[in-house]
Amino acid sequence: MKLIWVPFVLAVFLGCVEEKTNATTSANNNSVTTTAAASNPVANTEISATEQADKAGTLEGSVTLNIKDAKDLPKFDPIKNKDNKDVPTCHTEITDERLIVWENKDSKKFYVKNTVIIITELQKGAKGKRPKEDDKYTIDQLKCVYIPHILIARRNKKIEVTSSDEVTHNINISGKKNKSENILAGPKKSITYTPQFEEELNVLCNVHTWMKAYVVVVNNPNYATVTDDKGKFTIKDIPEGKYTLRIWHEELKELTKEIEIKADQKTELEISYELKK
Numbered sequence: 161m162k163l164i165w166v167p168f169v170l171a172v173f174l175g176c177v178e179e180k181t182n183a184t185t186s187a188n189n190n191s192v193t194t195t196a197a198a199s200n201p202v203a204n205t206e207i208s209a210t211e212q213a214d215k216a217g218t219l220e221g222s223v224t225l226n227i228k229d230a231k232d233l234p235k236f237d238p239i240k241n242k243d244n245k246d247v248p249t250c251h252t253e254i255t256d257e258r259l260i261v262w263e264n265k266d267s268k269k270f271y272v273k274n275t276v277i278i279i280t281e282l283q284k285g286a287k288g289k290r291p292k293e294d295d296k297y298t299i300d301q302l303k304c305v306y307i308p309h310i311l312i313a314r315r316n317k318k319i320e321v322t323s324s325d326e327v328t329h330n331i332n333i334s335g336k337k338n339k340s341e342n343i344l345a346g347p348k349k350s351i352t353y354t355p356q357f358e359e360e361l362n363v364l365c366n367v368h369t370w371m372k373a374y375v376v377v378v379n380n381p382n383y384a385t386v387t388d389d390k391g392k393f394t395i396k397d398i399p400e401g402k403y404t405l406r407i408w409h410e411e412l413k414e415l416t417k418e419i420e421i422k423a424d425q426k427t428e429l430e431i432s433y434e435l436k437k
């Protein structure tokens with residue numbers, strides 16, 4: 161078992177993805193059902209702080225890339241720190257986080273890190289677990305790398321971009337719906353940004369052009385998560401019902417998947433991305 165750090169690839173290889181999923185507890189998922197949202201008179205509004213899920217289950221799964229061999233992984237152009245900018249604070253060798261895949265040698269499957277899983281109806285105000293109001297949403301800049309690479313943040317909540325570095329960074333946040341920010345911040349200086357709309361935001365540094373992170377803005381981060389080093393994810397305390405998952409990866413793009421959650425049960429799901437032939 162080993163981690164494979166994949167160099168950059170031409171987007172042409174990734175133009176189209178398909179899905180293959182197995183929801184073990186979903187016997188009838190042919191139609192898109194938004195039971196939870198439809199039955200809730202306050203759909204599309206913020207989740208009330210007093211609402212709790214009486215009957216809830218767990219979604220547990222993994223995201224794979226449907227390839228046969230590590231040599232089938234897409235090839236990316238390398239990311240470089242040209243001219244050794246701000247070394248030694250910045251690295252000379254840049255770790256490529258665009259497509260991180262772990263190969264399970266036993267199952268011969270390839271698992272994808274940093275894939276975002278969002279339960280869409282529960283982002284629109286359907287009855288759900290009480291939001292955690294004290295959550296902090298922070299990205300640090302450490303040795304000219306954003307940590308984390310993918311941040312799930314709550315709509316209308318402040319995000320802080322901090323810096324552990326003794327060099328100047330330029331924090332450039334942009335999306336399609338939210339306002340763009342482009343701020344030069346000196347050594348160890350932080351900035352704050354509050355997104356108003358749900359979407360994926362790009363975070364870039366114009367000083368260190370290899371620096372890149374994404375903020376995925378959602379209505380309720382309790383119902384969104386990111387796959388770990390082994391491509392696994394878990395979302396707990398999901399109210400019983402049928403839902404549509406939105407699955408997003410920075411290079412592999414977007415999928416949707418229907419699931420059904422039953423009280424006190426675990427729904428297991430494998431989501432598989434296809435590379436375009």
Ligand SMILES: [Cu+2]
Binds near residue numbers: 304328365366367368
């Ligand atoms: Cu920078």
